[in-house]
Amino acid sequence: MTESSSENSPENSDSQDSSLENNTGPESQDAPLHRRGIKSYVIRAGRMTPAQNRGLDDVWPRFGLTIAQGRQDLDALFGRQAPRVVEIGFGMGNSLIEQAQTHPETDFIGIEVHAPGVGKLLDEVDKRGLSNLRVYREDALAVLEQCLPEGSLTTLQLFFPDPWPKKKHHKRRIVQPAFVELIRTRLMPGGTFHLATDWEAYAEWMAEVMEIAPGYANTATQETAPYVPRPTFRPLTKFEARGEKLGHGVWDLIYQRQD
Template sequence: MSLPDPSSLPESSEPAAAAADAQPASGAPADVAHPRAIRSFVRRAGRVTTGQAKAYEQWGDQFLVPYVPEALNLPATFGREAPTVLEIGFGMGEATAHIAGVMPETNFLCCEVHEPGVGALLKRIGEQGLTNIRICAHDAVEVLDNMLPHGSLNGIHIFFPDPWHKKRHHKRRLIQPPLVRKLAEHLVPGGYIHCATDWQPYAEQMLEVLQGEILLGNSSPHAHGYADKPHYRPLTKFENRGLRLGHGVWDLVFVRKPLD
């Protein structure tokens, strides 16, 4: 699978689940009271490096899953029967590759539309010999709607989504009640949603939205409602830098309740 020369590539995309210092995309409406549809990403500019382009060539056919609006056969896609976790917006794939390495018994279907990020994760897959990751370079909401049946996922990871700091942009945040209901419906009973953010106001909104979903229960043993960082999620370079500066990080882990 080939890409154009990196220097000739047009503007690419970066997911809504991006680094917390990301800024709103240029050209987007400034005030959106009710977006027409949920999207898991916003448009960004980006360039694919030579190494990332080589990774597309070498590993794309094996690890990229094309978006097709029909149910995905997960065992056939991964070549085995195993619990499946969906990751929405993996950025450059550092945490994704680490988690796949420490959880080899789990399959990871990862959605990301930012071409350099996809190339970077493909490069990590090849270098680390990972076999339990598949990438769908498409909007995760459409993947959920059209490729994944209800009750097909054992977990969902959303790490450091764009916090949209300005109040008038809060409606653009990914973690909103309609999406959380959609995510919950795709989990098996006992399956989990794990969100993480380093922006406290967004953490507070996430907690409110997740607690408001009747299909989910909070796994946190703490009165404040936030979870201890699960062992599998690594501290990224970005996160370590923030912690040194005194910034907090909040993890939230909610579990799908048993069916009635």
């Protein structure tokens, strides 16, 4: 799969909870995923390099954030007023680092549960002298609910989340009505929710959820709807570049908060 944490190969084991088999459609809005105990990710063990350990041990105290800190004052956190971008599931962090370095006028917050990716990103933040990036190593839904103020974000990015391709695991997909409604409340009016996936069936699922979600408008033209051409501002990952050479598709969707 791709370089994002949620982009690790899907958890396809038949030992997963069989109670998921009978619900294959998008979830209702009345049950946030983490409250039901259903996670959209699986934390997989991975070896830590010295640089990754350095990121977690030495750089985390300066750039790491926790749910225990509660609701953030983002102006105070970054020491300025600026556009704010959150990326959920940044994997090894290459794309997020590139964005933060290319756009110093914008503040970025990454959310990732996998230690190697968090450590690598923090090591790069320090090496490159970046000051416009902060990191949560927490469940994204809890961060959105408990830590990020309403109407505070310019953009929320969800690139290549785990597609959970088996029907009995569709309940684990992060893109559900309750999730996209939570994101809408954290976006400022006019803010955008940008999704991307390399699984066509998941792209169709995303479009289905977003097209019926209240308070959003699709930014795609009639010619390409529901998808948009790959935006030049989304960094091209190595995985995606290899996939393009092999003829693999990638689908981008960008929706704007309308109220």
